[in-house]
Amino acid sequence: MEFQEYLTRYASLIVRHGLNVQRGQKVNLAGEAAHREFLYLIARECYALGALYVNIDLIEPRLSRLRVESSTEEQMKYVPGFITPKYLEILESGGANLRIVGPEDPDILRGLDPKKINTGRIAGYQAIKPFYDDGIGKSKVHWTVAAAATKGWAKRIFPGEPEDRVEMLLWDQIFKICRVDHQDCLERWKKHNAMLQERARRLTDLRIKTLHFRGPGTDLRVGLSELALFKGGGDVGPHGVEYEPNIPTEECFTTPDWRLTEGRVRATRPFFINGTLIKGLEIEFKQGEIVSFEAAEGLETFREYIGIDPGGKRLGEVALVGIDSPVYQSGLVFEEILFDENAACHIAVGSAYKFCLKGGNTLSSEELSSIGCNESSVHTDMMISSEQVDVEAQTYDGRSVSLISRGQWTKI
Secondary structure (H helix, E strand, O other): OHHHHHHHHHHHHHHHHHHOOOOOOEEEEEEEHHHHHHHHHHHHHHHHOOOOEEEEEEEOHHHHHHHHHHOOOOHHHOOOOOHHHHHHHHHHOOOEEEEEEOOOOOOOOOOOOHHHHHHHHHHHHHHOHHHHHHHHOOOOOEEEEEEOOOHHHHHHHOOOOOHHHHHHHHHHHHHHHOOOOOOOHHHHHHHHHHHHHHHHHHHHHOOEEEEEEEEOOEEEEEEOOOOEOOEOOOEEOOOOOEEOOEOOOOOEEEOOOHHHOEEEEEOOOOEEEOOEEEEOOEEEEEOOEEEEEEOOEOHHHHHHHHOOOHHHHOEEEEEEOOOOOHHHHOOOOOOOHHHHOOOOOEEEEEOOOHHHEOOHHHOOHHHHHHOOOOOOOOEEEEEOOOOOOEEEEEEOOOOEEEEEEOOEEOOO
8 A cells, every 4th residue: 555655656746846747738758668557657647737648658678679689780770750750749849758767677788789779879869859959958848757666677776685575675765765755755855956956056156167086096177167057956947837857866967178077087886878787987088088998897888889979988967966865875776877876976978968058058069169068979977976085176266175075065
């Protein structure tokens, strides 16, 4: 009984706080076939709030594997003609888009040709690039990413637990981290958002020139433009109301000047790229670009990924997260970026967020390039902090300010 109550409350949180569905809005929901019952709960909540139409895209991951196995690299460039207009309609109508993550089989793409996987992914990205650039990049749609438990995913996180218990153990963690185990979870999220937004405002007001990360295997400097804005918590969409892009979220993030990245960094958590686990990654940056790297697992996949285009070797995001995060406090590695990026400070190679620059949504491509705003068809986060990592800021007015000490936020 408690599980169903929490699940319904979670669906309500996603719709009312995450997507913040408005009357008359068109809504697109997507997730694996294993999530269909949860997606139905979400759709029901959308209609209760007056959604005009709710579509559900059920993804069959075995079909994704079958396509890669059966296709040439050239064939992987094909994108069905109905995909582009569908996402353009969501964009042009100021609709809402939800992605539910949580793999039924985390290893479904293991062993496949990474070139073919990347070719298909890039083709899909290009087909709906306006949706990413304007819908997500300029907040012209309400978009949210949230998670749902599956047995396959849970077995990766709780390898020693009985199979008949693991999925419920994962649901318990999702409910706790997302504050769904409290009846007043919506109010708690509003307070949490206010805290993140205030922290982001204070970081922006510092006028940070460089973020310096130091810890075992890490001595990294990330430079910021004078136009850099820190963001945290919800964003405001086309209907003038706030929505929550990620549930959960614990980060304050910004867009770096990719040209000013220097030093070495060690990933503190594993992460996935195109279904392949990247573990034990260490990277060296010089003059803003990756010049060398090594990894215990997933080396060739990482090499292929960052080589997709010139921006793949450059930074597009830097984010600060303290170890007070409930994701970190869980003591778990989720092997899902939505959760793991909210456990630790992270950087992302690839595309940058224009909305993290003052006036960024109105700047031309040339103007964005002139301040080191990275352009790429990829974007992948990698976690770089722990209780052994410090973060110090050097400001444009010459001050040094400690932001994170041994993983914990200082009083800034």
